[in-house]
Amino acid sequence: MWDRLITDCHVATMVPAPGDPLGIIRNAAIGIDGGRIVRVAPRTELAGFRAREVTALDGAWVTPGLVDCHTHLVFGGTRADEHAMRRAGATYEEIAQSGGGIVSTVGKTRAASEDDLLASAKRRLEALGKGGVTTIEVKSGYGLDVETELKMLRVAKALDGHAGVRVVPTLLALHALPKDVDRAEFVERMTGELIPKVAAEGLATMVDAYCERIAFTTAEIEKLFTAARANGLMLRLHAEQLSNSEGAALAAKYKALSADHLEHLDARGAKAMAEAGTVAVLLPGAFYALKEEKLPPVELLRDHGVPIAIATDCNPGTSPLLNPQLAMNMACTLFGLSPEEAILGMTANGARALGLGNTVGSLAPGRAADLCAWGIETLSELGYWIGLPGPDRRIAAGRDV
CATH class of the missing domain: 3.20.20.140 (Metal-dependent hydrolases)
Incomplete structure (x- = not known):
């Protein structure tokens, strides 16, 4: 059983794929255990997994912290x-x-x-x-x-x-x-x-x-x-x-x-x-x-x-x-x-x-479970708003801060 499962979100993993530099997964879920990412995948692929805490993000965009x-x-x-x-x-x-x-x-x-x-x-x-x-x-x-x-x-x-x-x-x-x-x-x-x-x-x-x-x-x-x-x-x-x-x-x-x-x-x-x-x-x-x-x-x-x-x-x-x-x-x-x-x-x-590319800055198995949930419609808004107050939710090592 995982510590936490984040659901109902769109994720920019920052793990590039062909034609997709941000590694976007829509309708995604994120499994977290021991303060680290266990799995990031479409929500349907994680439907059978159990966690002590399940957090639904109401369609928010998730990026690494x-x-x-x-x-x-x-x-x-x-x-x-x-x-x-x-x-x-x-x-x-x-x-x-x-x-x-x-x-x-x-x-x-x-x-x-x-x-x-x-x-x-x-x-x-x-x-x-x-x-x-x-x-x-x-x-x-x-x-x-x-x-x-x-x-x-x-x-x-x-x-x-x-x-x-x-x-x-x-x-x-x-x-x-x-x-x-x-x-x-x-x-x-x-x-x-x-x-x-x-x-x-x-x-x-x-x-x-x-x-x-x-x-x-x-x-x-x-x-x-x-x-x-x-x-x-x-x-x-x-x-x-x-x-x-x-x-x-x-x-x-x-x-x-x-x-x-x-x-x-x-x-x-x-x-x-x-x-x-x-x-x-x-x-x-x-x-x-x-x-x-x-x-x-x-x-x-x-x-x-x-x-x-x-x-x-x-x-x-x-x-x-x-x-x-x-x-x-x-x-x-x-x-x-x-x-x-x-x-x-x-x-x-x-x-x-910072020499931390294998630890933070992306959402992939083994990386630190540091992430931000943004109440925005598109990722482009992060470069669009002048002084957005911040994410709706910030998570560090798997826990809300």
Whole structure:
């Protein structure tokens, strides 16, 4: 006897079939046992099976729980004042000169206790959970010193399971260079001291960095990637956001799980990503908040067959976005993705960007029983409504949350 049987629904399994990238099963049922999917099939095929609990969904559409694969959810304070300054005409440089920008967040994050950081991050996580998220990546990167980066990762780890959301912590080891710090010494400290500590304490499964003219070079990131690999950590990279710094090709060279942002990606980088299986994570919230004009080359990604993921990039400065469905809408409206691509981007491809493609992001036997039931007529509505409040029902490991 199964733990649970979900009936009277239409299911987008995200297991592709010929001519059907979303793996749709109409009039379906889902068997769940031990927190995992046992079977997904047309309702008539599961009619003879028994379960301790049977839940009828009144014809709702069911998708996997959403996967928000790129966030900076843990930070001190906000930067709402900078938002007001921008609306009044202040430039990025003027805001930075007044003590704003990442320096502001770093100072507030260093000053905050773990309890304070955890409390504020929980509120943001709850909002994303209500929007349908069941798996989320959470980066460090606002410490810029060993002690605070470890503190942020401890908070990220403590978030795991809150509001029914699985948390995947990532060490954003090279995010920005602190003022008045020797560059070579900083890179050495992050790679030679921080990474081994994070790995030894099991505080993260991945490392990330910001490859950009205003941030870190490919040579510095290669040093980071080498240290991460030596310590058993997977790789990701912020790449090609403001310029083509050849970060995507570097990510592909090291078989990174993803390269993220990618507005300035070129054909060489796209080809390398396709060959390496590196996922392109697009972040429409940052594009919107920064009023950028350079669109990521979606057609180039399609032409090369690069998997496309979508994420909120929730952070205090450039993407204060707490609605995953709005991220899907933005991906369609701003970047030209189809609704199907956007849904895949926050399910199967988001999971792939975290190295969890065999665990979450699709509904198939053996996968986690994380799913959302949406009271909509067609799946296209997930990329259509501007800020849909969330699913009618969210299930994590087989239980309602």
